[in-house]
Amino acid sequence: GENVEQHPSTLSVQEGDSAVIKCTYSDSASNYFPWYKQELGKGPQLIIDIRSNVGEKKDQRIAVTLNKTAKHFSLHITETQPEDSAVYFCAASILQGAQKLVFGQGTRLTINP
């Protein structure tokens, strides 16, 4: 079936450095790509999303890029801070019977002070 691959599964960076998480998807009809942040003991929280009609979107220290031709999209976090430590999930919309979001496996990001 249609799926979303996310890499890396774990990522450790020094505070102040940048972090990049990458995802690929298989459904060429996918047109909505959100990113979620999940802190310990909480549900995932939407941090940024992008639609297929744009190639990049920024919100302060967070940016997402989309390459529809290659079917991949990435999350970029600049000037990382300890509170950025969490598990990050990418997702893509697919049509599989009905429209739905499929999530990647997650990336555990650790910011080292």
Added chain:
Amino acid sequence: DAGVIQSPRHEVTEMGQEVTLRCKPISGHDYLFWYRQTMMRGLELLIYFNNNVPIDDSGMPEDRFSAKMPNASFSTLKIQPSEPRDSAVYFCASSLGLLSYGYTFGSGTRLTVV
């Protein structure tokens, strides 16, 4: 807004018992989703509703699982009988539109079946 409210936060039950998880979506949201999260399988969509009507239940593992949404402000996910492999964190989420805005997730119910 209190967000999506799930209860209970933790549930420990014995194999074979019935388990009912509850969810109150955000008022005005027309979509409600039930997800299951495990280390092995990540976040899996079990079922979702639009205006209280089930749209896609293809993710429901088997007949032991059932979900209902009797009104716009309440949904349940029931497992009967429960098995140890059902142990997971179950999340409810709601949204305004299917893919127009992001989903708002609840804090989840951690289910342990012993």
